Amino acid sequence: MALLTSAIERNNPNSEKMLAWIVSLSGGLLFFYEFIQTNIVNSISTQLMSAFHISAGTLGHLSAMYFSSEVLFFFFAGSLLVRFSYRKLILMAMVFGTAGTFCFGLATVFWVAAGSRFLVGIVGSF
Secondary structure, eight states: OHHHHHHHHHHOTTHHHHHHHHHHHHHHHHHHHHHHHHHHHHHTHHHHHHHHTOOHHHHHHHHHHHHHHHHHTHHHHHHHHHHSOHHHHHHHHHHHHHHHHHHHHHOOSHHHHHHHHHHHHHHHTO
16 A cells, blocks of 8 residues: 555645545445445345355354454454554455455355454454
């Protein structure tokens, strides 16, 4: 991200305005991504139940992993957002959210899917 911002600053006289738009757009896209992550289990519930051979109650636990981790890490995320740069934290959140989504997509065992939903929920707290 620092390489991108330094390249923009050198080539554009209105770089501060452009960087503000890039950071705002990144935050908006992260919010949209997390909205999709919030609702994805509802869309693929029957496929998840057949792939992991789980009941509806266990599927509820899988879905709750996202919301539980989000609530647990709200205060931690808030203290980090006060202390560090929004730009760096949004970039890190995007990286961890993408990694969690890939792990969820490649999961063949229930606990891996639950752990990756927990990781994506942590990202959602930012």
